[in-house]
Amino acid sequence: MAKIVVACGSGVASSEVTASRIKDFFDSHQVKGVSVDATDFKQLPEVLHNYDVYVWIAKPNQQLEELAKENHIAVVNGMPIFMNMNPEKSYKQIIQALKNMQSANK
Template sequence: MKKIVVACGSGVATSTAVNSKIKDLLDSNGFAGTYHIVQCAIAEAPSQCADADLLVATTVPPADLKCDFVSGLPFLTGMGRADAEKKIVEIISK
């Protein structure tokens, strides 16, 4: 089971929107049931990422990050979204 951490400044607003879009992306690519998503504030990301495969954040990633990182901003703006989606699928496919 892959663990994905989705973070934003407060762990509520933009991370909720990104979380939904990541679920749709992964489920439509055949990954339903193979991952779980933890949503949190960026301040909690280092501890949540200790055993995670991926952090998707709408802010700057923490310096001491122990997992792969993909910016969540493309899921909000649309710019660069295809590249972000491709990277997430590649990481989850490992």
């Protein structure tokens, strides 16, 4: 199962809303086999390695960008999804990251 983590500063409102929108998008497009979790920015260094895609609300710092790169985790700007302003590009990036992950696992 592919795993997505959404993170914001506090892990309460923004990341939960964005995670819910991603889940709704997957449901409406019959995307199966993907879990979406929300967390806060402070927890990411400890949990990021458990995920395949990191959707950010609070822009990642250099440490998180390097950690994602080392662990082959796709990083996607989640602000368009959170703000509901042209979220299609972010959704496409998430879908592409999941496809790339599937191809790499074959």
